[in-house]
Amino acid sequence: MTSALSIQNYTLDYVTTAGPVRVLHDISLQIAPGEVLGLVGESGSGKSSLAWALMRHLPDNAREVAGSLRLGDIDLQRLSPRELIRMRGRRLGMVFQDPSTSLNPTLTIGRQITEALIQHRGLKPRDADALAIDLLGQVDLNNPAAIMRRYPHEISGGEKQRVIIATAFGCRPDVILFDEPTTALDVITGARILELFARLRRETGMPTSSARRAMPTRAHLWTPCPDRNAVLSMTSRLTRSFSPPPTSKSNMAAAGCSETRRRQPRKRSGLRFVAARSSVSSASQALASLRWRAPLPGLHASQAISASTSTRSTACAT
Numbered sequence: 199m200t201s202a203l204s205i206q207n208y209t210l211d212y213v214t215t216a217g218p219v220r221v222l223h224d225i226s227l228q229i230a231p232g233e234v235l236g237l238v239g240e241s242g243s244g245k246s247s248l249a250w251a252l253m254r255h256l257p258d259n260a261r262e263v264a265g266s267l268r269l270g271d272i273d274l275q276r277l278s279p280r281e282l283i284r285m286r287g288r289r290l291g292m293v294f295q296d297p298s299t300s301l302n303p304t305l306t307i308g309r310q311i312t313e314a315l316i317q318h319r320g321l322k323p324r325d326a327d328a329l330a331i332d333l334l335g336q337v338d339l340n341n342p343a344a345i346m347r348r349y350p351h352e353i354s355g356g357e358k359q360r361v362i363i364a365t366a367f368g369c370r371p372d373v374i375l376f377d378e379p380t381t382a383l384d385v386i387t388g389a390r391i392l393e394l395f396a397r398l399r400r401e402t403g404m405p406t407s408s409a410r411r412a413m414p415t416r417a418h419l420w421t422p423c424p425d426r427n428a429v430l431s432m433t434s435r436l437t438r439s440f441s442p443p444p445t446s447k448s449n450m451a452a453a454g455c456s457e458t459r460r461r462q463p464r465k466r467s468g469l470r471f472v473a474a475r476s477s478v479s480s481a482s483q484a485l486a487s488l489r490w491r492a493p494l495p496g497l498h499a500s501q502a503i504s505a506s507t508s509t510r511s512t513a514c515a516t
Contacts, residue, residue, distance in 0.1 A: 200270060200271065201228040201229060201230060201231075201268075201270075202229050202230060202231045202232075202233070202269070202270060202372055202373050203227075203228070203229040203252070203268070203269055203270075203372075203373045204227075204228050204229075204266070204267075204268040205225055205226060205227040205228070205248075205252075205265070205266075205267055205268075206226050206265055206266045206268075207224050207225070207226055207264055207265040207266070208222060208224070208225040208226070208248075208251070208262075208264070208265030208266070208267060209222060209223050209224055209225070209262070209263040209264040209265055210222040210244070210247060210248075210251060210256075210260060210261070210262055210263065211260070211261045211263055212257070212259050212260055212261070213259045213260075213261055214259070218261065221244050221247050221260075222244045222247060222248060222251075224264075224265075225248065225265065225430075227428060229373065233425045233426070234399060234425050234426075235425065235426050235427070235428060236426070236427040236428070237427075237428050237430060238427055238428070238429050238430065239429060239430030239431065243430040243431060244430055245377070245378075245430055246295075246377055246378075247260075248430075249292065249375045249377045251267060252267055252269075252274065252290065252375060253286060253290065253292055253375070254274055254275075254277065254282050254286075262275065269285070269289055269290055269372060269373065270289075270372060272285070272289070274290075287314060287317070287318045287366075287369050287371065288317075288318040288369060288371060289371050289372050289373075290371055290372065290373050290374075290375070291366040291367075291369055291371040291373070291374040291375070292366070292374065292375040292376075292377065293359075293362050293363055293366050293374065293375070293376045293377065293379045294362070294377055294379075295377055295378045295379065295381045296381070297355060297358035297359040297361070297362050298350065298355065298358060300358075300362050301350040301358060301361070301362070302350070303349065303350050303351060304349075305349075306346065306347055306348065306349055307345055307346055307347075307348055307349070307350065307353070307361055308327065308330055308345075308346030308347060310361075310365070311326075311330040311333065311334075311346070311361065311364070311365050311368070312326040312327050312330050314365050314368070314369055315329055315330060315365075315368055315369065318369040318370075318371075319368075319369060319370070327346075329368065330342075330346060330364075330368070331343055331346060333364040333365070333367070333368040334346070334360075334361070334364055336364065336367075336398075337360040337361075337363055337364045337394055337398075338360070338394065339357060339360055339361075339364075345357070345361070354387075355384075355387065356387035356390065356391065359379060359380075359387075359391055360391070360394065363379075363391070363394065363395065363398070367398055376395070379391060379395070380392065
């Protein structure tokens with residue numbers, strides 16, 4: 199079976215006044231049709247650079263030293279500027295970290311979504327408008343028709359990210375890249391965006407790659423989990439792809455993951471990642487046991503919190 203996205207022995211440098219700086223070294227990854235790959239690494243490990251390389255939007259001082267980037271049967275490195283314009287959005291989509299920078303502040307939400315649908319789906323304006331309203335409803339936005347008439351500054355950050363996700367899925371690309379899509383959002387909104395992404399993935403079966411810098415709250419990276427995870431290390435620049443084990447067979451079945459595909463990582467960075475998953479799960483269970491206790495009459499809320507039981511203090515410390 200042909201991979202939806204293939205990266206083979208890819209090496210990237212940035213040329214600086216002090217000389218070339220190795221950003222990515224000998225990266226090899228493959229994403230099958232319908233698969234979700236989670237790319238994890240610390241800040242500066244090259245996750246965003248890899249995404250920009252795939253989108254063919256690298257800075258002028260970037261130098262591709264070796265390797266190949268292929269989208270299905272397309273060699274991304276050989277595309278002309280005109281071919282790249284047709285490819286972006288239509289064959290390869292991307293959801294960025296900050297939704298505010300992805301939307302034009304001078305155009306309405308509806309204008310921006312329908313423009314993308316007309317460009318990449320070849321729809322007529324009336325059909326694009328009807329599909330845009332339907333897409334906004336699919337990402338759980340209230341009153342999509344009203345959202346269409348608003349400008350970006352008139353909706354919240356979470357709503358902006360839902361608009362971007364709706365546009366990306368609506369263009370029906372072969373692969374969608376998510377570059378830390380919850381970084382600019384608060385924890386609760388970020389968790390809802392991840393749940394939305396998981397639902398859309400189940401409904402569409404679209405292959406995706408999601409770059410994550412840190413473990414999110416309540417282990418949302420794992421439940422629902424990606425099919426595979428790859429750790430990008432700053433020291434070696436090598437990715438190791440592995441499928442971390444779920445906490446139980448029931449969780450594994452719920453996530454649609456096969457036990458035989460799960461295997462432990464071989465590098466320290468991957469082992470630390472698996473260990474971090476256990477820590478997040480333990481902390482999540484402890485925090486889930488906390489319940490708000492109404493303050494006693496005449497007791498200030500801050501005093502009620504300080505009067506918590508030792509069990510609560512231990513859970514919070516965890």
